[in-house]
Amino acid sequence: MIVTMSTNATQAQISAVVEEIEHQSLTAHLIRGTERTVIVIVGQGKLESQDAVRGLPGVQNLTPITHPYKLASRQVHPQDSQVQVGDVQFGGPDIVLIGGPCSVESRKQLIETAKAIRDAGGQMLRGGAFKPRSSPYSFQGMGEAGLELLAEAREATGLPIVTEVMAPEQIPLIMRYADMFQIGARNMQNYNLLHAVGESQFPVLLKRGMSATIDELLMSAEYILSHGNRRVVLCERGIRTYETTTRNTTDINAVPVLKTLTHLPVMLDPSHSTGQRNYVIPISRAAIAAGADGLIIEVHPDPDHALSDGGQSLRFDQFAELVQQTRKLAAAVGRS
Amino acid sequence: MIVTMSTNATQAQISAVVEEIEHQSLTAHLIRGTERTVIVIVGQGKLESQDAVRGLPGVQNLTPITHPYKLASRQVHPQDSQVQVGDVQFGGPDIVLIGGPCSVESRKQLIETAKAIRDAGGQMLRGGAFKPRSSPYSFQGMGEAGLELLAEAREATGLPIVTEVMAPEQIPLIMRYADMFQIGARNMQNYNLLHAVGESQFPVLLKRGMSATIDELLMSAEYILSHGNRRVVLCERGIRTYETTTRNTTDINAVPVLKTLTHLPVMLDPSHSTGQRNYVIPISRAAIAAGADGLIIEVHPDPDHALSDGGQSLRFDQFAELVQQTRKLAAAVGRS
């Protein structure tokens, strides 16, 4: 349920509404717009007595929310949300380009890559220190040593850092070194992790699960939002289908669908959604054309010798070419 | 196997190679380039004696073909193929925009739509006279009366006509009225139809099956090409996945994958691949950005009262908006 307050509602009137909602054992989330405040009611039950709320001074009207996700819904927040991470703004007029290696492997690899990303025009650095790998015998990431290198790369280039968090206990450690969490596809429905990341109030890049529906992605975002953490950025990364020519199937439909259903920024990861280096640039163009707010791209100084995901990583010159091409596309759709 | 002739090979030398291939119970397809002729060998068996061919005068070399499709492969025809239908050229620098109703319903509906398509800048008219419907009790199309109206619409607007063929026996009838066959998703592996359409030598828009792989689409194209009909245009129309928010999942990866594997033109049908009107324009932009050669779009004067596919049909003003937007995108990717 959404309680829309009248434009001249006072803070006391808003507090009285919140109090009544909590009295009915539900939770009130305030969304303060430029003109008016909206109060979103969430919780396991329903508002028993709607009249008790409707009758309060300053309340303009009550509207039911039609989707199972509430805070993520564009219905409660019609304007696009912006998520700020350092100087980078997701969901604003600028397209955000994040680049970097799948895994942090060494100082040389990471610093070189970070500089190449920055010089080409990328705004943010990605790199995995904790790696979810399907085999227990594969390289599992450098751990804290990798985080230190990421922080050093930020020092060297000014680029903010996004890196994957796999478990609640890694949260304080990662917050010390990085600027944004990534929740990977395999953990999209790891609810204990979503809960903990929600409580951290730290920005999150939430990737869609390999076979998650769009609704499930929004419900997972809702887990984070319901803990008061509004800095959630969604990421389409390809879904699992019967087609095996590409590693995954880029669900390009998800871009306009998400932009319709939610106010949250929407990124696309063409490295995973195609799994092959030579399709990354055309799919990046398509993502921008479809309305995505940015791209996250795997880049490696020497893809053929990468410890993971080499086949889908761009070389530096290819990343620079991608930046050039997406700029033209951004202009054609009125972005920058 | 591909036989590459030397640049100064004579016609007699080419004929001798063909003769030797046929002598070995295989079929030779000639591809005459601007500089040299290439001979593609196809058939159920293998070339028993490669030396007998390799030793012939004018033969430069023999190269094996790595894919199960031969004539459709970019390996045998590295340049993009163009398919000409009236004044419309598929696979050239121009993006081809086809518009029209799902089903031909009446003279008024069709002529109005055709004029709107032409005035907005569309180059070709689509419309179904024979309709494959999952229920035997649904409207099955107007049949020949529908074809007559399509011919009349061409008369009135100059737009060439593409319409679906469902069975070999419809071929002569449709050829009398239309300019291009469409083979629908459900018939992509109707081999008797592919065979008959191959023999017709008439241009074909071949849609990908609902759960066909990219390789299967190219094998179906090969059925048509192997009968000497080179005027084949492919069309991605969305695949069936677990995601139900949209009618199908647009496999945008298929666009650059097909452009890499084959020389044939590649269209995209965002009406079917999304199934919802409000996603058609962003996915059209994405298709052009990904490298598609054109779009086929459902347009109806009054979508809410369409006899089929109303929910995914654009109104006239929306089609005009789509033309405007795709023009900007075409320019951004160096097309027109």
Add this chain to the structure above:
Amino acid sequence: MIVTMSTNATQAQISAVVEEIEHQSLTAHLIRGTERTVIVIVGQGKLESQDAVRGLPGVQNLTPITHPYKLASRQVHPQDSQVQVGDVQFGGPDIVLIGGPCSVESRKQLIETAKAIRDAGGQMLRGGAFKPRSSPYSFQGMGEAGLELLAEAREATGLPIVTEVMAPEQIPLIMRYADMFQIGARNMQNYNLLHAVGESQFPVLLKRGMSATIDELLMSAEYILSHGNRRVVLCERGIRTYETTTRNTTDINAVPVLKTLTHLPVMLDPSHSTGQRNYVIPISRAAIAAGADGLIIEVHPDPDHALSDGGQSLRFDQFAELVQQTRKLAAAVGRS
């Protein structure tokens, strides 16, 4: 709509109802039960005047049909249907076991296999004379020569023959030699073929399309039934999913779902649904346990040298083993 006649309704009363339905431009299908006659109304429109029918003498009541398929629905025909082909009865107490090669390859191969099938306890022979192959360069079947061999095998063993029909023009030819059509997965939505097979009044084994929903399978059955051909047997043959360990995913759920939704007999094809010889027997057992009315199994004297589908074909001794095991299972579920 279903018109249930009272138990003592006369033929004249029934005829009057049919007349009224046809007067309203719809079609009436009579289903004569042991106790009463039921009239199913189908067609593109709705019954304009229900009262005109309800008021007729002998009419007990009118019930709407809740599914898009009508004649296929168990609602209109609560008892299991039986389909008789020679001595073989589908949908009765006996489990029907069909065996035979993917393709008819030679007299020796076919006659040997037919005898092995019969000796092991199989009731019917399968074998393809017209083969839908994804490549135009693969073996396409022996055609009429294959049909002649099938008829000869029937002569030699007494087993009735089921063989694939790919196009309407093959219908009269196949009817001359075989006892039952098979419509393959790729042609499940070839509506012109369904229509023609419906008109033939010849028994049909209708296989589910590779990514057809259960509803779509029933709608395709409805195409055949609506032409008055009641001898339709359905066949689950595995669906296309992301899992690649097996060729297809056996949708075992489809067996009880179909038995609930329709009165038509339901077969399962474990050769295609697994694609691997060593999984055919356990999945055959599962099919019988789930309630299937029979199995269709690929059997070959020398699977490693089969012209098609060798990897999923059983040897003779394995087919005999399968018969033994399914007999035990049949007994455990009260079948024979």
Add this chain to the structure above:
Amino acid sequence: MIVTMSTNATQAQISAVVEEIEHQSLTAHLIRGTERTVIVIVGQGKLESQDAVRGLPGVQNLTPITHPYKLASRQVHPQDSQVQVGDVQFGGPDIVLIGGPCSVESRKQLIETAKAIRDAGGQMLRGGAFKPRSSPYSFQGMGEAGLELLAEAREATGLPIVTEVMAPEQIPLIMRYADMFQIGARNMQNYNLLHAVGESQFPVLLKRGMSATIDELLMSAEYILSHGNRRVVLCERGIRTYETTTRNTTDINAVPVLKTLTHLPVMLDPSHSTGQRNYVIPISRAAIAAGADGLIIEVHPDPDHALSDGGQSLRFDQFAELVQQTRKLAAAVGRS
């Protein structure tokens, strides 16, 4: 790599081999058979010097492992593994039937259900105290209070308890009350959880992810096994496909495929794999027929008022019917 020791190898010889393996920075897992000991070598790298191992006394031969999973492979452990939980043995001659509610809701509900399970012939009780729910606003389980009730139900009936673990920090708590962990589909690739459960040495029922391949399931099992925890039981619970008539598609193929690839016991969950009460019994029969070692079934005293998964829960009488029917099936496949 598998090191097979000769039948009369001494403990000292075995220790020397282990030492050499660890000297090469790899890990040795001992599998002690009745006749001989086998040493499985796992780790991120390869055995640098095979000869150093091959030359040691007591070594019979070295065999490479062909799958990415090692300890889970039937190659290293050709006999079926048994996993003992209280009196219940998974993977032995007896079919194991686990029943219980989706969520623990109250003492009355749970104790009644546990008694009904036991009286009908079930061997183990399931019930969720921590519930992974796609909405943050849905009932999330009773937590520790639910675990207390589960322990009380065991007290009352003697049935061992299996319950879901969602996060490493819940492990000690759950071990205090229950007898076996369940790892749910959404956490199948939560590697930190797999690692922690591996270290716990507590029995685990590992469910296949909603769109996990069979290989990925086995790799997840390998995570647990590689920590020395051999008590892993696998569970097929349906996969996500395009078919929407049922909640999931039971991948019945997975049963014989898993029994071929691994020595671990294989259960099936027909409640989730169908999502509809009336298909649970036929799919249970199919699972046993296909070779599953047992079933896990949702049972509720009043399914229509269950807090979760009511539509797929059996009533008590239906569970009793299921036990009767599966007994007949078990006998037909030589189980009890």
